Amino acid sequence: MKQAPLSIALVQHAMGPDPYDNRQASIDGIERAAAAGARLVILPELHASEYFCKYHDPGLFDLAEPLDGPTRRQLSEAARQFGVVVIGSIFERRAPGLAHNTALVIEADGELAGIYRKMHIPDDPGYNEKFYFTPGDQGFVPIDTMLGRLGVLVCWDQWFPEAARMMALAGAQILIYPTAIGFAPEDDEDEQRRQLDAWRTIQRSHAIANGLPVVACNRVGFEADRSGAGRDAQFWGHSLIIGPQGEIIDEAGLDAEVLVAELDLDRSDQVRRIWPFLRDRRIDAYQDLLTRYRHF
Amino acid sequence: MKQAPLSIALVQHAMGPDPYDNRQASIDGIERAAAAGARLVILPELHASEYFCKYHDPGLFDLAEPLDGPTRRQLSEAARQFGVVVIGSIFERRAPGLAHNTALVIEADGELAGIYRKMHIPDDPGYNEKFYFTPGDQGFVPIDTMLGRLGVLVCWDQWFPEAARMMALAGAQILIYPTAIGFAPEDDEDEQRRQLDAWRTIQRSHAIANGLPVVACNRVGFEADRSGAGRDAQFWGHSLIIGPQGEIIDEAGLDAEVLVAELDLDRSDQVRRIWPFLRDRRIDAYQDLLTRYRHF
Numbered sequence: 001m002k003q004a005p006l007s008i009a010l011v012q013h014a015m016g017p018d019p020y021d022n023r024q025a026s027i028d029g030i031e032r033a034a035a036a037g038a039r040l041v042i043l044p045e046l047h048a049s050e051y052f053c054k055y056h057d058p059g060l061f062d063l064a065e066p067l068d069g070p071t072r073r074q075l076s077e078a079a080r081q082f083g084v085v086v087i088g089s090i091f092e093r094r095a096p097g098l099a100h101n102t103a104l105v106i107e108a109d110g111e112l113a114g115i116y117r118k119m120h121i122p123d124d125p126g127y128n129e130k131f132y133f134t135p136g137d138q139g140f141v142p143i144d145t146m147l148g149r150l151g152v153l154v155c156w157d158q159w160f161p162e163a164a165r166m167m168a169l170a171g172a173q174i175l176i177y178p179t180a181i182g183f184a185p186e187d188d189e190d191e192q193r194r195q196l197d198a199w200r201t202i203q204r205s206h207a208i209a210n211g212l213p214v215v216a217c218n219r220v221g222f223e224a225d226r227s228g229a230g231r232d233a234q235f236w237g238h239s240l241i242i243g244p245q246g247e248i249i250d251e252a253g254l255d256a257e258v259l260v261a262e263l264d265l266d267r268s269d270q271v272r273r274i275w276p277f278l279r280d281r282r283i284d285a286y287q288d289l290l291t292r293y294r295h296f
Numbered sequence: 297m298k299q300a301p302l303s304i305a306l307v308q309h310a311m312g313p314d315p316y317d318n319r320q321a322s323i324d325g326i327e328r329a330a331a332a333g334a335r336l337v338i339l340p341e342l343h344a345s346e347y348f349c350k351y352h353d354p355g356l357f358d359l360a361e362p363l364d365g366p367t368r369r370q371l372s373e374a375a376r377q378f379g380v381v382v383i384g385s386i387f388e389r390r391a392p393g394l395a396h397n398t399a400l401v402i403e404a405d406g407e408l409a410g411i412y413r414k415m416h417i418p419d420d421p422g423y424n425e426k427f428y429f430t431p432g433d434q435g436f437v438p439i440d441t442m443l444g445r446l447g448v449l450v451c452w453d454q455w456f457p458e459a460a461r462m463m464a465l466a467g468a469q470i471l472i473y474p475t476a477i478g479f480a481p482e483d484d485e486d487e488q489r490r491q492l493d494a495w496r497t498i499q500r501s502h503a504i505a506n507g508l509p510v511v512a513c514n515r516v517g518f519e520a521d522r523s524g525a526g527r528d529a530q531f532w533g534h535s536l537i538i539g540p541q542g543e544i545i546d547e548a549g550l551d552a553e554v555l556v557a558e559l560d561l562d563r564s565d566q567v568r569r570i571w572p573f574l575r576d577r578r579i580d581a582y583q584d585l586l587t588r589y590r591h592f
Contacts, residue, residue, distance in 0.1 A: 120576045139581045141592065159573050161457030161505055162582050170590040198504045198542045205501030208494045209457050246494045277455050280416045283586050285435050286458050290579050290586075294466040296437065 005262040006147060006174075008040040009033030010239040013256045014221030019048050019063075023071060026088070027078045029258055034082035036260045039108075040147050042087040044219040044239075045155050045178040046101065047071075049091065051223055053129045055230030060132070064093035067115065072104055080110035085145050087152060087217075089178040091132070092117070101133040103152045103178055105143045114143035118154040119163060126184060126231035129156070140166035148173040148265060151212075155179040158199075158216065162289065164206035168278075173265050175206055177216040182235035196236055200248075208246035211272040213263050216240045220256055244271040301558040302443060302470075304336040305329030306535040309552045310517030315344050315359075319367060322384070323374045325554055330378035332556045335404075336443050338383040340515040340535075341451050341474040342397065343367075345387065347519055349425045351526030356428070360389035363411065368400055376406035381441050383448060383513075385474040387428070388413070397429040399448045399474055401439045410439035414450040415459065422480065422527035425452070436462035444469040444561060447508075451475040454499055454512065458585065464506035464574075469561050471502055473512040478531035492532055496544075504542035507568040509559050512536045516552055540567040 011029030015022045026047050033041040046052075048071045052060045065071060071090045079086045085108050092102035092115075101118040117136030121129045140163055142151045151172025157163040158177045167175055181199060183192045207214040220237040239252040241261045250261045272278065288294050307325030311318045322343050329337040342348075344367045348356045361367060367386050375382045381404050388398035388411075397414040413432030417425045436459055438447045447468025453459040454473045463471055477495060479488045503510040516533040535548040537557045546557045568574065584590050 119578050119581060122576065124570065124572070135578070140584075156576070159505065159571065160577065161461065161501070162577065162585060165457065166582065166584055166590070169584060169587065170592055194541045194543050198500075201497055201500045201542050202504045204494075204497045205457070205505075208498045209455065209501075245490045246497050247490050274420065275455065276420070278589070280418065280452070281456065281458065281588070282415050282431070283588060285415060286462070286586055288436075288462055288465060289458060290582055291465065292577070292579060293574070294462070296466055 003265050005264050006040060007038045007260065007262050008042065008215060008241070009036060009038035010042050010215060010217040010241065010252065010259040012044065012217060012220055012237050012239040012252045012259065013047070015047060015050050015219060015223070017050060022048050023074050027074060030078045030082055030084065030086060032258045033260065034084050036258065038084060038260050040085045042176055042215060042217040043089060043178060044217050045089045045180040046091055047089055047219070051180050051219070051233055051235070053132055054126055054225050054233060055227040056128055056131050057227065061099060064091045064099045066093050067112070072112070075104065075106050076110035076112070079106045079108055083108050085147050087176055087178060089154065098134055099132060100136060101129065101154055103154050105145060105150060105152055107145055113145045116143065116152040116154065118157060120156045120160050122156040126233060140170065142167050142170050142172040151175040153177050155181065158203055161206065161209060164210055168210035168212060172212065173268065174212060174263065175214040177203070177214070179216050179218045180235060181218060182233045185232055185234060196238060200238065200240060203240060204242050204246035204248070207242045207244055209277060211244045211275060211277065212268045213244055213265070214242040220254060244268045299561050301560050302336060303334045303556065303558050304338065304511060304537070305332060305334035306338050306511060306513040306537065306548065306555040308340065308513060308516055308533050308535040308548045308555065309343070311343060311346050311515060311519070313346060318344050319370050323370060326374045326378055326380065326382060328554045329556060330380050332554065334380060334556050336381045338472055338511060338513040339385060339474060340513050341385045341476040342387055343385055343515070347476050347515070347529055347531070349428055350422050350519070350521050350529060351523040352424055352427045353523065357395060360387045360395045362389050363408070368408070371400065371402050372406035372408070375402045375404055379404050381443050383472055383474060385450065394430055395428060396432060397425065397450055399450050401441060401446060401448055403441055409441045412439065412448040412450065414453060416452045416456055418452040422529060436466065438463050438466050438468040447471045449473050451477065457502065457505060460502035460506055464508060468508065469564065470508060470559065471510040473499070473510070475512050475514045476531060477514060478529045481528055481530060492534060496534065496536060499536060500538050500542040500544070503538045503540055505573060507540045507571060507573070508564045509540055509561070510538040516550060540564045
């Protein structure tokens with residue numbers, strides 16, 4: 001049976017120091033997306049705050065909120081009000097001393113369909129995430145919604161073909177990455193261009209390797225380091241909607257934007273018939289993917 | 297200790313019905329590559345013959361040759377004569393009824409450094425490889441040469457992130473793909489463009505995910521189906537040299553060409569410091585990569 005095309009929206013926006021304003025920007029984006037006909041709306045990673053991982057500060061754990069905290073409540077209300085499925089992202093307080101970087105999948109009736117706790121955690125200059133986020137312990141499990149089975153992953157996960165494959169093997173119909181990535185101001189233009197192009201390319205590759213659409217919603221804007229010990233960040237936007245052969249269907253620019261496109265989820269089946277990679281995986285010979293390094 | 301840049305050459309050429317002519321074209325290419333200063337020379341997949349997998353014909357097993365057959369002997373002689381390491385590719389006769397699609401790695405002194413038997417075997421209209429080639433049984437093991445540790449894979453392998461990762465985890469310093477891929481004449485221009493771009497993208501992604509250079513050497517030319525039961529093939533060339541951030545260093549066109557470029561193998565270490573993906577792989581959570589499908 002042929003499915004109707006799925007209209008999806010990526011709400012690419014900037015964040016400032018006030019969580020109230022940030023949540024309002026997210027809700028405004030959801031409203032605009034719904035008005036444009038979107039049924040699935042995706043927000044950037046950690047959209048309720050500035051990207052606080054620029055430096056280490058135990059005080060910033062105050063930003064964390066439980067799964068039923070203010071961001072979740074506001075997203076559920078918006079999902080219900082506008083009748084859309086929403087992918088949000090929070091700094092999740094799970095217990096004292098235990099926090100995660102967690103994506104929320106909220107049904108159009110406001111119920112929580114499921115969560116995904118970021119599995120791969122970066123730690124680089126300006127991206128001190130290992131200080132804040134405990135790596136996810138739930139594995140790579142897609143989340144069923146009224147719109148289909150969604151393979152929700154988060155940011156750094158997008159560099160790992162393993163994560164995309166695990167979701168595809170579990171029947172994900174689309175891969176979804178809320179993300180927060182930007183230019184390091186000290187890099188020259190060539191390096192900045194290479195990094196942005198690598199980021200687009202690795203996501204396109206997940207679509208190709210797995211024969212399914214991939215979307216990534218990034219934040220935008222300049223966020224100054226307020227500590228003097230971290231780094232400024234210039235988030236690069238460029239939220240992407242990619243088809244199952246890796247073709248770019250639509251792409252945002254450097255500024256705030258609601259990007260809307262239609263996805264033909266039936267096309268994955270056709271693409272996998274001409275590129276039947278799942279048929280030919282050598283599962284008898286991949287054991288060492290479970291090792292850190294292979295010493296020969 | 298800083299290594300000198302490695303000059304590599306991809307000999308992109310066409311094949312006709314006469315194996316003698318094809319071998320001569322390969323040897324001419326090796327000579328031109330060496331004259332241009334290359335120390336590592338890579339030939340396309342199955343360069344001694346037309347791409348015979350366009351259709352099923354038990355008679356075509358006559359094309360298979362042992363590891364010390366005429367192609368190997370001629371490549372060894374050329375490697376020694378021109379003082380270069382050569383990556384060749386043969387239809388390997390291992391035993392009656394047992395053949396492989398095998399890459400040969402030949403040292404500059406003419407000795408066989410090692411072989412790689414293609415692990416992932418395609419089978420699609422016009423690419424009936426499962427009829428001819430038994431899947432490799434040696435796994436993903438790079439081959440040590442005087443020029444470094446080479447992660448040699450073959451054609452269809454290039455669509456599988458698992459293969460690239462296995463080689464990177466085993467210390468491969470460069471991924472090398474002899475290949476034979478082309479346009480299906482019945483596809484429209486948009487589909488042909490998407491396929492070529494997907495092919496470039498997936499290979500760039502292996503460089504990005506693993507922080508190492510990737511090269512692919514493809515054949516060119518139109519090869520008519522001689523059976524009436526198979527398909528014509530228009531091989532698309534576009535042999536690629538890719539740096540460790542996925543950047544395209546050089547790329548051939550649709551015609552025969554010897555593509556030469558210098559690779560800075562030291563750059564991989566620097567790239568992996570800013571993108572330390574090997575550090576963060578969730579080897580505790582990848583078990584299901586060894587399954588065919590995950591049923592939830």
